[in-house]
Amino acid sequence: MNNLVPLSLGAWLFVSCYLGSLLLIGWIAKKARTENTMRDFYLAGNGFGTLMLFMTLFATQYSGNTFFAFTGATYRIGYAWIVSLHFMTAVIVVYLLFAPKLHLLAKKNGFLTPGDYINNRYQNKLLVLLVTLVMVAVLANFLLAQLMAMGRAMQGLNPESGATSYNVGVIILALIMLAYGTLGGMRAVVWTDALQGGVLMIGFAVLIVMLFDRFGSLGKATQMLMHVDLTTGSRKVLVPSADQCRQWLSYILAVGFGICLYPQAIQRIYAASSLKTLKHSMTLMAFMPVPTMLISLIAGIMALAYLPGLEGASSDQIFGQVLREVQLHSVLGNMLVVLILSAILAAMMSTADSALLSLSSMLTKDVFAKLFPQSLSEEGLTRLGKALSCLMLVFLVVLAITLKDKSSLVQLLDRKLDMLLQLVPAFIMGINWKKLDGRAVMAGLIVGVTLALIIAFGNLSFVTNGKVFGFHPGIIALGPNLGVTILLSLWFNSKRKLVKSNHDFSVKRKVP
Amino acid sequence: MGLLLIYLILLCLGIPWYWPADSTLVWMGFPGWVISSIVVSILASIVTAIALHSKARAPDE
Incomplete structure (x- = not known):
């Protein structure tokens, strides 16, 4: 987001208030707490109703940076990124294979972490430890990527200060995130998920309308790109090649099976108040890929047609250019961009916070409580979980600041889905x-x-x-x-x- | 098994391997193969919604 028009003082004030409101949500969530137990902190007690569960499942599947990462991907490969529609639908199809049964088991046995299911199903402590280690590695990676994205977003908002904005951004946003997460636990995370999900969906829909108003229709953009394809031999609009079709199949399988095995996704299956609620939320989720993915696809195609020239890694900056165009277009556009930026930052924090909660629950329940059984009360374990959240976050913030100029290294080390896929037998086969x-x-x-x-x-x-x-x-x-x-x-x-x-x-x- | 077969058919139809490589059809602003992909995705969503609600009712329902 390096191409934005610098934000005014009023805009900065709005962003600060928006992010500050998360603390208020954390405080209200703390007040809504019914008991001081791990179940209440990590799974919000008796669970969520249809709408809340749907919003948090939505925010778990489509994180804050999905919108601009997918806009960048469309800009690079063209319409072939419509594969995102299929792999996001595949996630719900895979949930169908195991989520309802897992939910019933979780309710019957009081599961809190993914390790609880593994322990109940296989009664093999070594397997619980191994599965937990894989999930902790994945979540640490996920959290680091979110922290770095938050830092880069802050750097984009204040490019003059360069690295200082990145460092200060990571630290301040991590502190806010830690504060409201520690106050309200899963309840606070889900409420912020719901707020950001709603603001982003509406904000992006308005953004697309503004892009049409600024540049013209989608049909015109498609025809322009088709002409480029026919003259240069590129395939941004034409039917994908055989190699691309094979990649589609891989993406559909990898994302479909991978995303629903994220520990925070599994914990949301546990957190549904009933099976009926879970099924209703998932039914709503089944229809979300089309509107959500089409928004980022259309934004990417419009940018490709009217703002060409970025290549390779710099194409990730295209979302900033799209926002700049909207900012310059009208006062309403400028206000919309400030709202979208605030919601994206908050959504990133919320996504990172749900990963942090999951991480601390697994370290507390599956590692500490297994190694030192009966050494701490339920309240003590909850306090330990919060302390572990703090420690993990400090470690990852230091890592995010140290690795800020080595994003290619971080990308190289990012094997989240490859590792999660190896858990398919343990969870999906095991339940069936x-x-x-x-x-x-x-x-x-x-x-x-x-x-x-x-x-x-x-x-x-x-x-x-x-x-x-x-x-x-x-x-x-x-x-x-x-x-x-x-x-x-x-x-x-x-x-x-x-x-x-x-x-x-x-x-x-x-x-x- | 029937449901699995439906998803396999939808998977085969969703990936545009069967479209002519030089197709230039544009409909509603989208290339023709993109429209077919979107339609298949919507069908997959409908099938999933039906499957979610047609499974045997659980004890808490």
Whole structure:
């Protein structure tokens, strides 16, 4: 967002008040607390109704920077980014495979963390630890990326101060986030999710109308880009190539199965007040990809047609240019941009905060409470969780500031979906196949994660742009992971049957 | 199995591999293959909504 018209004092005041209101939400959420337990802090007690759950599921699936990251992606590859519509729909289809059953189990057994389900299903402490480690690594990565995005957004709003704006931005926003998250827990995060989700959807819809008003119709932009395709041989509007189609398939599978296994997504399944509520929220979610993704697709296409010239990494700045055009277009446009910027910053904080909550719940319940059982009361564990949130955040803020000029390194290390995909057998297969064995899941997980990391970082000759034949490393590694899990489960089951029949036989022989 | 088959068909139709590479059809401002992709996505949403509500009612419903 380096191309914005500098914000006026009034605009800065508005942004500050908007972000300050999050503290008020945190305080109100604290007042709404019914008991001082981990369940109340991390899952908001008895859970959320349809609308709140829908808004928070929406904010979990479409984080604050989705809008401008996807606008940048459309700018780079053109209409082929419509694949985002399919992979966001795929997320809900995958939820269908396991969320209703998982919710019922969670209600029956009082699950708080993803590790609780693993423990209940497989009774294998080592597997719980392994799954928790994978999820903690993913969440730390996720949180770091959000903090860096927050810093870059602040730098874009105040480019004259350069690195100072980035550093101060990361620290101040992290402090606000920590304050309202610690005050109100999951309740505060979900309420801010709901507010930002609503403001962003309305704000972006108005933004698109303003873009049409400024530049002209979408049809005109498409025709212009079609002409460029036909004369230069590019494929920004023409039908995607075979290679792109293969990548589509990989994206649909990777995002579809990956996103719904984020720990915060699983905890939202637990947090639904009833199965009916969960189903209603998911039904609403099933229809969200079309309006949400079309907004960023249209913004990207309009920018590609009327604001060409940015290439490679700099194309990520296109969203700033689009906002600048709207700012310069009218006073209303300028006001809309200030509102959108405030909502984006708040949405990023809210997304980061839900990851932080999840992280602290897993470290407290799945690591500390397992290592030192009965050492702390429920209240003590909640306090410990808040302290761990603080420590993790300080560590990640230092990392975000240290790595601010190494965003390519951060991107390179970002293997969130590749790692989450390896948890498909543990959660999705485990809930649907009673004979799945915990030891087999553990072996498959180790094989999958190792293979995904080797493909991603091994500098192998058959890997192009981080993908094998257009497929993400996580998808490739999931094959052997599933193979090992299924074969070992069958083997363990047959061994168990053999032992049981031998036992029955010896019992029968002893009876006479 | 029936539901899985429907999703597989929708997946095959959603990816525009079957469109002629040189198609220049534009409809409602979008290229033709994008419109077909959007329609398939809406169909997937409808199927998912029906599937969510047609499953056997759980004890708490």
